[in-house]
Each structure stands twice: as structure tokens, then as C-alpha cells.
Amino acid sequence: MATAADGAALAPVTAIALVGVLGVGAQLWAWRMNIPAIVLMLAAGFVVGPVLGVFDPARDIGPVMTPMIAIAVAIILFEGGLTLNFKSLRDAAHGVLRLVVIGAPLGWLLSALALHYGAGLGWETAAVFGGIMIVTGPTVIAPLLRGARLSRRPAQLLQWEAIINDPIGALAAVLAFSVVQVIYTSADGAEAALQLGLGIVVALIVGAAAGALLVQSFRRGWVPEYIKVPLLFVSVLGAFALSDWVLHESGLLAVTVMGIWIANSDLPSFTELRRFKEHATVLLVSGVFILLTASLDLETLGTLTWRAAVFVALVVLVARPVTVFVSLLGTDLPWRERALIAFTGPRGVVLVAVAGLFGERLQEIGIADAALVGPLAFALVTVTVLLHGFTLAPMARLLGVAATDRPGVLLVGGSAWATALAEALKRAEVPVLISDANHLRLRGARELGLPTFYGDILSEAAEHNVELTQYATVIALSDNDAYNTLVTTDLAPEFGRENVLQIKRDASETSRHALPSTLGGRPFAQCATYREMARLLAEGWEFRVTGLTDEYGIDKWRADRPDAKLIATIGPRGTLRFPRDEESIGSGEGLRILHFSPAKKDRQPVPPDA
Incomplete structure (x- = not known):
């Protein structure tokens, strides 16, 4: 040798x-x-x-x-x-x-x-x-x-x-x-x-x-x-x-x-x-x-x-x-x-x-x-x-001393549609926590038995009372665009920039309000805005989880639900991903997709939603 x-x-x-x-x-x-x-x-x-x-x-x-x-x-x-x-x-x-x-x-x-x-x-x-x-x-x-x-x-x-x-x-x-x-x-x-x-x-x-x-x-x-x-x-x-x-x-x-x-x-x-x-x-x-x-x-x-x-x-x-x-x-x-x-x-x-x-x-x-x-x-x-x-x-x-078996999702903002998203994640057995500085906004989540944190997620109290190691993804969904940007920018080094997302800013299209790429998180829900998500929820849209197979892939799902907003994919072991586009999703037994879509009313049968 x-x-x-x-x-x-x-x-x-x-x-x-x-x-x-x-x-x-x-x-x-x-x-x-x-x-x-x-x-x-x-x-x-x-x-x-x-x-x-x-x-x-x-x-x-x-x-x-x-x-x-x-x-x-x-x-x-x-x-x-x-x-x-x-x-x-x-x-x-x-x-x-x-x-x-x-x-x-x-x-x-x-x-x-x-x-x-x-x-x-x-x-x-x-x-x-x-x-x-x-x-x-x-x-x-x-x-x-x-x-x-x-x-x-x-x-x-x-x-x-x-x-x-x-x-x-x-x-x-x-x-x-x-x-x-x-x-x-x-x-x-x-x-x-x-x-x-x-x-x-x-x-x-x-x-x-x-x-x-x-x-x-x-x-x-x-x-x-x-x-x-x-x-x-x-x-x-x-x-x-x-x-x-x-x-x-x-x-x-x-x-x-x-x-x-x-x-x-x-x-x-x-x-x-x-x-x-x-x-x-x-x-x-x-x-x-x-x-x-x-x-x-x-x-x-x-x-x-x-x-x-x-x-x-x-x-x-x-x-x-x-x-x-x-x-x-x-x-x-x-x-x-x-x-x-x-x-x-x-x-x-x-x-x-x-x-x-x-x-x-x-x-x-x-x-x-x-x-x-x-x-x-x-x-x-x-x-x-x-x-x-x-x-x-x-x-x-x-x-039983691990933070969690499955990395969860931290939702910042306790709106009605954010609560609906948390409920869908919970049904899919993904750990979730909703944080909001307004106690009243968390009432709906508490009534559904969802874990909540009352306070600013960037505060010292959150650092001491929230076990951030349980969560792999942060999604800022409040109605305050500046606060969403602050949260995702501050937590990006800890979670990784790929794992911090935020709802699209209302004024982000104009050059006067556009932010540099170093600030904020990745777009959430196919670039929908807070107001758009709230309006769609009022119109009867729901968060659903649909299973994909080799026969029923992402293309067939999209054909059945052309208006739906793709949120995330859930792997066979509970792994949660927020893909940038639908082409990277693939298919296979055990893969599920979380989406925000209107109630299905046509007669054509589709795989049952969880």
C-alpha cells in the first residue's frame, strides 16, 4: 500500500x-x-x-x-x-x-x-x-x-x-x-x-x-x-x-x-x-x-x-x-x-x-x-x-426526542385562506404551524385544532417558544407585502432561499416598486396575490390533494383542472416540495399534488380528492 x-x-x-x-x-x-x-x-x-x-x-x-x-x-x-x-x-x-x-x-x-x-x-x-x-x-x-x-x-x-x-x-x-x-x-x-x-x-x-x-x-x-x-x-x-x-x-x-x-x-x-x-x-x-x-x-x-x-x-x-x-x-x-x-x-x-x-x-x-x-x-x-x-x-x-419525523411548513399569516391551506396540509399529514401577531386572525385555526403561534415570528419570544427545526419551509402569507418580504429575507439564511416562499406582492410589476432578487422569497401559488387568493376562496375554491399515478399524470390532471393553482407535491414519504413549474413534477405511485381549485362539477370522473 x-x-x-x-x-x-x-x-x-x-x-x-x-x-x-x-x-x-x-x-x-x-x-x-x-x-x-x-x-x-x-x-x-x-x-x-x-x-x-x-x-x-x-x-x-x-x-x-x-x-x-x-x-x-x-x-x-x-x-x-x-x-x-x-x-x-x-x-x-x-x-x-x-x-x-x-x-x-x-x-x-x-x-x-x-x-x-x-x-x-x-x-x-x-x-x-x-x-x-x-x-x-x-x-x-x-x-x-x-x-x-x-x-x-x-x-x-x-x-x-x-x-x-x-x-x-x-x-x-x-x-x-x-x-x-x-x-x-x-x-x-x-x-x-x-x-x-x-x-x-x-x-x-x-x-x-x-x-x-x-x-x-x-x-x-x-x-x-x-x-x-x-x-x-x-x-x-x-x-x-x-x-x-x-x-x-x-x-x-x-x-x-x-x-x-x-x-x-x-x-x-x-x-x-x-x-x-x-x-x-x-x-x-x-x-x-x-x-x-x-x-x-x-x-x-x-x-x-x-x-x-x-x-x-x-x-x-x-x-x-x-x-x-x-x-x-x-x-x-x-x-x-x-x-x-x-x-x-x-x-x-x-x-x-x-x-x-x-x-x-x-x-x-x-x-x-x-x-x-x-x-x-x-x-x-x-x-x-x-x-x-x-x-x-x-x-x-x-x-421520541426528534423535532419531527417529517419536516413541516411554517405559515406566517392567519387569513381564512391560509387557515384552509393549513387544514389541507394537516389532512395530508404534513406538520404545520400558523403564526400571526393578530390574535383574532388565529381564531379560525384554533377552532380547527391547528397549531398556532400568537406573536411576531421574528421576535425573541418566537425564538424561544417555536422549535424552528421542526419546519423545513416558510411561507409568508400575510396581507402586508413589506412584512412578508422582511420575514422571508430574514429567515432565508437559516432555512435556505429555496425553502422560503411568499405571496406575490400587489405592486411588484412596476419598476418603481420592484425589489432586487436578494430580497424576499420564491413566488407562491403560481404568482397569485393575497387579494386573488381571498377572492377565489370566497368564490368556493378549495385546497385539495390529488394522487398521481403512471396512468394519471400531471398532464391529465391539468386537463381536468385547467384553472387550478398548483401549490406543492407530496412524496410517498411525506416529502413536501414546491416546484417552480409543472414540468419538473413527474408522476409515479404515491406522489400527490396539493392544489387550489374550484369544486369539480362536470360529469367526467377524476381520481378522488383527499
């Missing part, structure tokens, strides 16, 4: 371009194939690196690889901190506190025991590596949660635990290594303890100060809009470097604190900053995974024995579940949510990166079995990524 050393070196620019293409390409392919992106990223890096020898980061990129990974991890953790708004915690706050205060030290202890008795490592190496294993991997959790569509509370617990425990795990490894270093060398214990305490204090102060200074600068207008994102990046790098200079790995704590500070400051420009950071994080996560897997050495992996499998099994089946169940003992969390969290503990980039660093440091002071730290870290990451990548969503559905 080829190794990386067998191939010719790539130019640094070519190597970096290859990392980008493989990382983003793997994410795109995973989205198309509906499989976890992390699995494909691991496979892509492993194939081009150890297997084919096309790409060797140490050879092709050189000494800049380690600082590149360190900076990428810092930015990823900062972006994770930006997602941690204390207002969003609500009923999960107590569980998060327990997972950090109780779960981190308990997880450290149990991981060290698994390393010593399972993998056969000495206590020194087990103590250092066990501290790193507190980390549950924010780089892995985020894409997993995006695909699994969990209900709000377990998703919050997993996300907060992963991000907060990340720097704690790195600092735990620093603490354990400092103790080992004092034992194996002539280092002064008091000095090591002082340096550790000073590093943590400096990290907290630097992170909070950097966050506070940025917030004040943005709020008081000291920074022009086009400089905000570059300044944010530079500040993250500066805080990370300054804190890391005082104590290695403390920079991760500094940037996490910085992100949390900004997230809880109610900045007007926070949404734009966070979205840009999310885009950067997607690139960085992809790149780091490719770099780390491509750097693996097959010979080193070959040193693993059956004890590595025992170690991984102990971590997944014993250490993680015991840590979670003990930490959450006495809380009001349902057992189903506890079980999901207990058996969800993927490890990711930070574990591999930090484990490799401390493995080398332990070897330098004369601990031989530290050479196994890197291979064991990769084995744990690979197994947990594959395991949770393929089982998290099915397990969530099995335990």
Missing part, C-alpha cells in the same frame, strides 16, 4: 486548494446523498493521505500546518461561543451546569480509567489524555445537530456541553501534564501551579476584555460596518495568541469567553457577524478534518492492538453514559433525553490536535507509551464520528 512519502510533493498553493476542494466537496456530496458530512471528510483525507500518498500536510505545507490548525480551532471555538446565548438556555441551564461542573471531572476520571485498564497506558499518560477526552467535539456536534433535527432541549445540552467543555478539556490536559512534568523533571511544582493559575486568569480577563471592547466599539459606532468582520477576526487571533503565550492551550478558553460575551450583548449587527462566522467555520472544519486525517501514518496506526477496541468500547458504552447519568441525576429531564445525551459523545478536531501535541511532549520527557496517544485519539474520533453520524437521527426518532 502506498504511503504519503511515496508521492511527489505538491506545491503549497496546490495543497491548500486541494484541502478546500476536498472539504467543501465532501460537504456538498454528503448533502446530496443525505449522509453525515464528517464521515466523507474523514474518508477523503484518509484516501488522499495515507492510502494514495497524494497529499502529506507535513511535506506539502510544512511547518505552517500546526499553527494553521491551532488558529482554525480557535476560530471554530469562538464561533461556537457566539451561539451560546444565555436566554436560549431556559430549562436546559441546570443540565448544562451539571454536565460541566460534575461531568467534566467525572469524565476525566472515567476516561483515565478506560485508558489505563482498557488501552493499557500508564497512569501518567492516561491522566493527561483523559483530560483531553473531556472534549465532546463542537466541530462534530454542530453538523450532527444540523442533520439530526433534535428537539430544542437535548440539542442545547449537547451544544453547550461541547463548546464549554472544549477549553476545559485542554486546560485539564495542561494541569495533568504540569504534574507529570514536575514528577519526571526537576521542574518546580509551585512555579508550575502559579503559571497554570495565572494562565487561566489571564485567559478569562483577555476573553472578557476583548469581547467587551468589541461590543462597545460596534455599539458606539467607532468601527465602520465594512471593518467589523475583519476586526472581529483580528481580535480573535490576538486574544488567542496573547493568552496562549502566557499558558499553552489557554487561548481556547479566551476565545470561548470572548464569543459568549458578544453573544449575550444584544448587538444590532450580531446576526450578520454570526452568519459570516458560520460560513468561515464550515470552511475551517472541512480543512482541519482533511489536514488531520491526511497526516495519519499507517505504520503508527498499525501499532494499535485489540486493547484499542476495548478502550473505545469502554468510553462509548461505560464512561460517557455513566458521566451523563450521574451528572443529570436529580434533574427534571425525561429519561429519553438523558439516554440520547448519554449515548452521544462524538470526538473531533480538538481532541486529535491537542492529543497529538501532548503525546509528543510526554515522549520528550521519557514516557514511551505516549506514542500511542495519537493513534488512540484517531481511533476514538473515527469510531464515534461514524457511530453517531449514522445513529443520532434514528436514535432520536426512536426515543
